[in-house]
Amino acid sequence: MRSKGFEGMTCSVAGVMGALGDRWGMLIMRDLFLGLSRYDDFRRSSGITNATLSDRLKALEEQDLITRQRYQTRPERYEYLLTEKGRDVGLVLLSMMQVGSQWNLPGLAGPPLIMVDGNSGHKVKVALVDTETGQQVSPQDVRVALGPGADDLTRWRSAGRLINPELSES
Protein backbone atom coordinates (compact mmCIF):
# COMPACT_ATOMS: atom_id res chain seq x y z
CA MET A 1 0.00 0.00 0.00
CA ARG A 2 1.14 3.48 -0.76
CA SER A 3 2.34 5.39 2.27
CA LYS A 4 -0.08 8.03 3.48
CA GLY A 5 0.32 11.10 5.57
CA PHE A 6 3.23 12.79 3.84
CA GLU A 7 1.13 15.11 1.72
CA GLY A 8 0.16 17.44 4.55
CA MET A 9 3.68 18.06 5.84
CA THR A 10 5.28 21.49 5.51
CA CYS A 11 8.35 20.04 3.83
CA SER A 12 9.47 19.78 0.25
CA VAL A 13 11.23 16.48 0.90
CA ALA A 14 8.01 15.00 2.21
CA GLY A 15 6.21 16.58 -0.76
CA VAL A 16 8.39 14.70 -3.23
CA MET A 17 7.91 11.45 -1.36
CA GLY A 18 4.16 12.02 -1.24
CA ALA A 19 4.11 12.58 -5.00
CA LEU A 20 6.21 9.51 -5.78
CA GLY A 21 4.08 7.36 -3.51
CA ASP A 22 6.79 4.97 -2.42
CA ARG A 23 9.95 3.30 -3.58
CA TRP A 24 8.17 1.38 -6.31
CA GLY A 25 7.05 4.71 -7.67
CA MET A 26 10.69 5.78 -7.76
CA LEU A 27 11.73 2.65 -9.64
CA ILE A 28 9.02 3.31 -12.24
CA MET A 29 10.29 6.88 -12.55
CA ARG A 30 13.82 5.53 -12.95
CA ASP A 31 12.65 3.27 -15.76
CA LEU A 32 10.83 6.10 -17.50
CA PHE A 33 13.92 8.26 -17.16
CA LEU A 34 16.00 5.53 -18.80
CA GLY A 35 13.56 5.35 -21.70
CA LEU A 36 11.10 2.58 -20.85
CA SER A 37 7.45 3.45 -21.47
CA ARG A 38 5.37 0.28 -21.59
CA TYR A 39 3.58 -1.62 -18.89
CA ASP A 40 5.25 -4.96 -19.60
CA ASP A 41 8.66 -3.33 -19.64
CA PHE A 42 8.13 -1.86 -16.17
CA ARG A 43 7.15 -5.33 -15.01
CA ARG A 44 10.27 -6.87 -16.48
CA SER A 45 12.57 -4.14 -15.24
CA SER A 46 11.70 -4.18 -11.57
CA GLY A 47 9.75 -7.38 -10.95
CA ILE A 48 6.87 -5.30 -9.63
CA THR A 49 3.49 -7.05 -9.31
CA ASN A 50 0.56 -6.15 -11.57
CA ALA A 51 -1.48 -4.76 -8.70
CA THR A 52 1.31 -2.50 -7.45
CA LEU A 53 2.28 -1.34 -10.92
CA SER A 54 -1.29 -0.42 -11.92
CA ASP A 55 -1.77 1.45 -8.69
CA ARG A 56 1.49 3.40 -8.89
CA LEU A 57 1.01 4.33 -12.57
CA LYS A 58 -2.40 5.74 -11.72
CA ALA A 59 -0.97 7.66 -8.77
CA LEU A 60 1.96 9.07 -10.77
CA GLU A 61 -0.50 10.19 -13.43
CA GLU A 62 -2.69 11.89 -10.81
CA GLN A 63 0.42 13.69 -9.56
CA ASP A 64 1.08 14.89 -13.10
CA LEU A 65 4.49 13.21 -13.14
CA ILE A 66 3.56 11.00 -16.10
CA THR A 67 1.02 11.02 -18.95
CA ARG A 68 -0.63 8.07 -20.63
CA GLN A 69 -0.82 7.94 -24.41
CA ARG A 70 -2.45 5.39 -26.66
CA TYR A 71 -0.04 3.89 -29.16
CA GLN A 72 -2.25 1.12 -30.52
CA THR A 73 -5.93 0.37 -31.07
CA ARG A 74 -7.53 -3.09 -31.23
CA PRO A 75 -6.54 -3.90 -28.62
CA GLU A 76 -5.97 -0.50 -27.09
CA ARG A 77 -2.50 -0.16 -25.69
CA TYR A 78 -0.94 2.72 -23.83
CA GLU A 79 2.49 3.97 -23.12
CA TYR A 80 3.61 6.24 -20.32
CA LEU A 81 5.78 9.31 -20.70
CA LEU A 82 7.35 11.72 -18.23
CA THR A 83 5.83 15.18 -17.98
CA GLU A 84 8.07 18.22 -17.56
CA LYS A 85 7.52 17.93 -13.81
CA GLY A 86 8.40 14.24 -14.00
CA ARG A 87 11.60 15.00 -15.88
CA ASP A 88 12.58 17.52 -13.21
CA VAL A 89 12.13 14.83 -10.57
CA GLY A 90 14.81 12.97 -12.52
CA LEU A 91 17.36 15.05 -10.64
CA VAL A 92 16.46 13.16 -7.48
CA LEU A 93 17.05 9.86 -9.26
CA LEU A 94 20.40 11.02 -10.64
CA SER A 95 21.42 12.07 -7.12
CA MET A 96 20.47 8.64 -5.84
CA MET A 97 22.38 7.00 -8.67
CA GLN A 98 25.46 9.05 -7.83
CA VAL A 99 25.38 8.52 -4.07
CA GLY A 100 24.47 4.85 -4.44
CA SER A 101 27.41 4.29 -6.77
CA GLN A 102 29.81 6.41 -4.71
CA TRP A 103 29.22 4.25 -1.66
CA ASN A 104 28.46 1.08 -3.61
CA LEU A 105 25.14 0.73 -1.83
CA PRO A 106 23.88 -2.05 -4.08
CA GLY A 107 27.09 -3.98 -3.28
CA LEU A 108 28.35 -4.65 -6.80
CA ALA A 109 31.66 -4.84 -8.66
CA GLY A 110 31.21 -1.17 -9.53
CA PRO A 111 28.50 1.23 -10.65
CA PRO A 112 25.96 -0.30 -13.05
CA LEU A 113 25.55 3.03 -14.85
CA ILE A 114 27.71 6.11 -15.27
CA MET A 115 26.30 9.55 -16.10
CA VAL A 116 27.78 11.18 -19.17
CA ASP A 117 27.10 14.25 -21.29
CA GLY A 118 25.59 13.02 -24.57
CA ASN A 119 27.38 15.79 -26.46
CA SER A 120 30.91 15.71 -25.07
CA GLY A 121 30.99 12.20 -23.64
CA HIS A 122 32.47 13.64 -20.43
CA LYS A 123 31.36 12.28 -17.10
CA VAL A 124 28.63 14.27 -15.37
CA LYS A 125 28.03 14.64 -11.66
CA VAL A 126 25.35 16.11 -9.47
CA ALA A 127 26.81 19.06 -7.56
CA LEU A 128 25.87 22.10 -5.51
CA VAL A 129 26.31 25.33 -7.42
CA ASP A 130 26.23 29.00 -6.40
CA THR A 131 23.40 30.43 -8.49
CA GLU A 132 25.14 33.81 -8.81
CA THR A 133 28.72 32.82 -9.57
CA GLY A 134 28.22 29.30 -10.96
CA GLN A 135 30.98 28.10 -8.61
CA GLN A 136 30.59 24.75 -6.91
CA VAL A 137 29.71 24.86 -3.22
CA SER A 138 30.88 22.29 -0.70
CA PRO A 139 28.00 20.39 0.95
CA GLN A 140 29.19 21.34 4.44
CA ASP A 141 28.89 25.03 3.54
CA VAL A 142 25.22 24.72 2.67
CA ARG A 143 22.91 26.47 5.09
CA VAL A 144 19.20 27.13 4.82
CA ALA A 145 17.10 30.27 5.02
CA LEU A 146 13.43 30.34 5.88
CA GLY A 147 11.15 30.72 2.87
CA PRO A 148 7.57 31.99 2.60
CA GLY A 149 6.20 28.48 3.22
CA ALA A 150 7.99 28.02 6.55
CA ASP A 151 5.91 27.39 9.65
CA ASP A 152 6.93 27.21 13.32
CA LEU A 153 7.89 23.57 13.00
CA THR A 154 10.11 24.34 9.98
CA ARG A 155 11.82 27.10 11.95
CA TRP A 156 12.41 24.89 14.95
CA ARG A 157 13.54 21.88 12.92
CA SER A 158 16.09 23.77 10.85
CA ALA A 159 17.53 26.02 13.59
CA GLY A 160 20.87 24.20 13.49
CA ARG A 161 21.39 24.91 9.80
CA LEU A 162 19.82 28.34 9.54
CA ILE A 163 21.88 31.17 8.20
CA ASN A 164 21.36 34.26 10.34
CA PRO A 165 18.87 32.61 12.71
CA GLU A 166 18.53 35.89 14.57
CA LEU A 167 17.28 37.59 11.40
CA SER A 168 14.75 34.84 10.88
CA GLU A 169 13.25 35.55 14.27
CA SER A 170 11.97 38.92 13.13
Add this chain to the structure above:
Amino acid sequence: MRSKGFEGMTCSVAGVMGALGDRWGMLIMRDLFLGLSRYDDFRRSSGITNATLSDRLKALEEQDLITRQRYQTRPERYEYLLTEKGRDVGLVLLSMMQVGSQWNLPGLAGPPLIMVDGNSGHKVKVALVDTETGQQVSPQDVRVALGPGADDLTRWRSAGRLINPELSES
Protein backbone atom coordinates in the same frame (compact mmCIF):
# COMPACT_ATOMS: atom_id res chain seq x y z
CA MET B 1 7.33 -2.25 8.07
CA ARG B 2 10.48 -1.45 6.19
CA SER B 3 10.31 -2.37 2.54
CA LYS B 4 12.27 -5.46 1.62
CA GLY B 5 13.69 -6.73 -1.60
CA PHE B 6 15.52 -3.64 -2.84
CA GLU B 7 18.91 -4.67 -1.52
CA GLY B 8 19.55 -7.34 -4.15
CA MET B 9 18.79 -5.18 -7.19
CA THR B 10 21.56 -4.22 -9.59
CA CYS B 11 20.73 -0.55 -9.31
CA SER B 12 22.20 2.32 -7.35
CA VAL B 13 18.80 3.98 -6.98
CA ALA B 14 17.41 0.84 -5.41
CA GLY B 15 20.58 0.63 -3.30
CA VAL B 16 19.94 4.06 -1.79
CA MET B 17 16.33 3.21 -1.10
CA GLY B 18 17.35 -0.08 0.46
CA ALA B 19 19.79 1.74 2.74
CA LEU B 20 17.29 4.41 3.77
CA GLY B 21 14.64 1.80 4.49
CA ASP B 22 11.62 3.88 3.58
CA ARG B 23 10.32 7.43 3.60
CA TRP B 24 10.45 7.66 7.37
CA GLY B 25 14.14 6.89 7.11
CA MET B 26 14.48 9.80 4.72
CA LEU B 27 12.69 12.18 7.08
CA ILE B 28 15.03 11.16 9.89
CA MET B 29 17.97 11.81 7.58
CA ARG B 30 16.47 15.19 6.69
CA ASP B 31 16.23 16.05 10.39
CA LEU B 32 19.82 14.99 11.02
CA PHE B 33 20.95 17.03 8.06
CA LEU B 34 19.16 20.06 9.52
CA GLY B 35 20.95 19.57 12.83
CA LEU B 36 18.59 17.53 14.99
CA SER B 37 20.24 14.67 16.85
CA ARG B 38 17.98 13.51 19.67
CA TYR B 39 15.28 10.90 19.78
CA ASP B 40 12.58 13.20 21.14
CA ASP B 41 13.41 15.82 18.53
CA PHE B 42 12.91 13.31 15.70
CA ARG B 43 9.56 12.46 17.24
CA ARG B 44 8.54 16.07 17.41
CA SER B 45 9.78 16.92 13.94
CA SER B 46 7.96 14.27 11.95
CA GLY B 47 5.28 12.84 14.24
CA ILE B 48 6.81 9.40 13.76
CA THR B 49 5.75 6.70 16.21
CA ASN B 50 8.16 5.29 18.81
CA ALA B 51 8.14 1.87 17.21
CA THR B 52 8.93 3.15 13.74
CA LEU B 53 11.56 5.60 14.95
CA SER B 54 13.43 2.99 17.01
CA ASP B 55 13.38 0.58 14.12
CA ARG B 56 14.59 3.10 11.55
CA LEU B 57 17.37 4.47 13.76
CA LYS B 58 18.65 0.94 14.25
CA ALA B 59 18.48 0.29 10.51
CA LEU B 60 20.24 3.54 9.58
CA GLU B 61 22.97 2.70 12.08
CA GLU B 62 23.36 -0.78 10.57
CA GLN B 63 23.70 0.85 7.17
CA ASP B 64 26.46 3.06 8.58
CA LEU B 65 24.54 6.22 7.70
CA ILE B 66 24.39 7.36 11.33
CA THR B 67 26.31 6.73 14.56
CA ARG B 68 24.99 6.71 18.09
CA GLN B 69 26.89 8.54 20.81
CA ARG B 70 26.19 8.77 24.51
CA TYR B 71 25.85 12.34 25.71
CA GLN B 72 24.60 11.66 29.24
CA THR B 73 24.85 8.97 31.93
CA ARG B 74 22.30 8.29 34.69
CA PRO B 75 20.10 7.90 32.81
CA GLU B 76 22.04 7.00 29.70
CA ARG B 77 21.03 9.13 26.78
CA TYR B 78 22.22 8.99 23.22
CA GLU B 79 22.33 11.29 20.28
CA TYR B 80 22.60 10.38 16.63
CA LEU B 81 25.01 11.90 14.14
CA LEU B 82 25.48 11.52 10.41
CA THR B 83 28.50 9.57 9.22
CA GLU B 84 30.46 10.71 6.18
CA LYS B 85 28.33 8.35 4.10
CA GLY B 86 25.20 9.77 5.68
CA ARG B 87 26.29 13.31 4.90
CA ASP B 88 26.83 12.33 1.26
CA VAL B 89 23.27 11.00 1.12
CA GLY B 90 22.30 14.57 2.01
CA LEU B 91 22.65 15.37 -1.68
CA VAL B 92 19.55 13.27 -2.35
CA LEU B 93 17.62 15.24 0.26
CA LEU B 94 18.78 18.57 -1.16
CA SER B 95 17.64 17.42 -4.61
CA MET B 96 14.26 16.52 -3.18
CA MET B 97 14.05 19.86 -1.42
CA GLN B 98 14.83 21.66 -4.65
CA VAL B 99 12.42 19.73 -6.87
CA GLY B 100 9.70 19.75 -4.25
CA SER B 101 9.97 23.52 -3.91
CA GLN B 102 10.28 24.11 -7.65
CA TRP B 103 6.95 22.35 -8.27
CA ASN B 104 5.45 23.25 -4.92
CA LEU B 105 4.79 19.60 -4.19
CA PRO B 106 3.83 20.20 -0.55
CA GLY B 107 1.26 22.77 -1.75
CA LEU B 108 2.35 25.77 0.30
CA ALA B 109 2.62 29.55 -0.08
CA GLY B 110 6.21 29.03 -1.19
CA PRO B 111 9.26 26.96 -0.27
CA PRO B 112 9.66 26.34 3.47
CA LEU B 113 13.44 26.40 3.17
CA ILE B 114 15.89 27.92 0.71
CA MET B 115 19.43 26.61 0.20
CA VAL B 116 22.16 29.19 0.66
CA ASP B 117 25.94 29.23 0.84
CA GLY B 118 26.87 29.89 4.46
CA ASN B 119 29.90 31.92 3.37
CA SER B 120 28.53 34.16 0.61
CA GLY B 121 24.81 34.05 1.44
CA HIS B 122 24.11 33.37 -2.24
CA LYS B 123 21.41 30.93 -3.19
CA VAL B 124 22.61 27.41 -3.97
CA LYS B 125 21.08 24.90 -6.33
CA VAL B 126 21.62 21.27 -7.18
CA ALA B 127 22.84 21.02 -10.77
CA LEU B 128 24.47 18.67 -13.25
CA VAL B 129 28.09 19.51 -13.88
CA ASP B 130 30.63 18.31 -16.44
CA THR B 131 33.41 16.79 -14.30
CA GLU B 132 36.11 17.87 -16.77
CA THR B 133 35.09 21.43 -17.60
CA GLY B 134 32.95 22.32 -14.57
CA GLN B 135 30.28 23.60 -16.96
CA GLN B 136 26.64 22.91 -16.16
CA VAL B 137 24.95 20.23 -18.23
CA SER B 138 21.29 20.30 -19.20
CA PRO B 139 19.30 17.35 -17.82
CA GLN B 140 18.07 16.36 -21.28
CA ASP B 141 21.69 15.99 -22.45
CA VAL B 142 22.48 13.42 -19.79
CA ARG B 143 23.05 9.93 -21.12
CA VAL B 144 24.35 6.85 -19.35
CA ALA B 145 27.21 4.49 -20.04
CA LEU B 146 27.43 0.95 -18.74
CA GLY B 147 29.69 0.56 -15.72
CA PRO B 148 31.49 -2.51 -14.32
CA GLY B 149 28.45 -3.41 -12.20
CA ALA B 150 26.03 -3.58 -15.14
CA ASP B 151 24.22 -6.83 -15.81
CA ASP B 152 21.97 -7.87 -18.71
CA LEU B 153 18.93 -6.29 -17.09
CA THR B 154 20.80 -2.98 -16.61
CA ARG B 155 21.81 -3.05 -20.26
CA TRP B 156 18.28 -3.75 -21.47
CA ARG B 157 16.65 -1.26 -19.10
CA SER B 158 18.89 1.64 -20.03
CA ALA B 159 19.11 1.05 -23.80
CA GLY B 160 17.10 4.19 -24.55
CA ARG B 161 19.53 6.44 -22.69
CA LEU B 162 22.79 4.70 -23.48
CA ILE B 163 25.52 6.66 -25.15
CA ASN B 164 27.07 4.61 -27.93
CA PRO B 165 24.90 1.55 -27.36
CA GLU B 166 26.73 -0.22 -30.18
CA LEU B 167 30.03 0.15 -28.26
CA SER B 168 28.44 -1.28 -25.15
CA GLU B 169 27.54 -4.44 -27.04
CA SER B 170 31.18 -5.45 -27.33
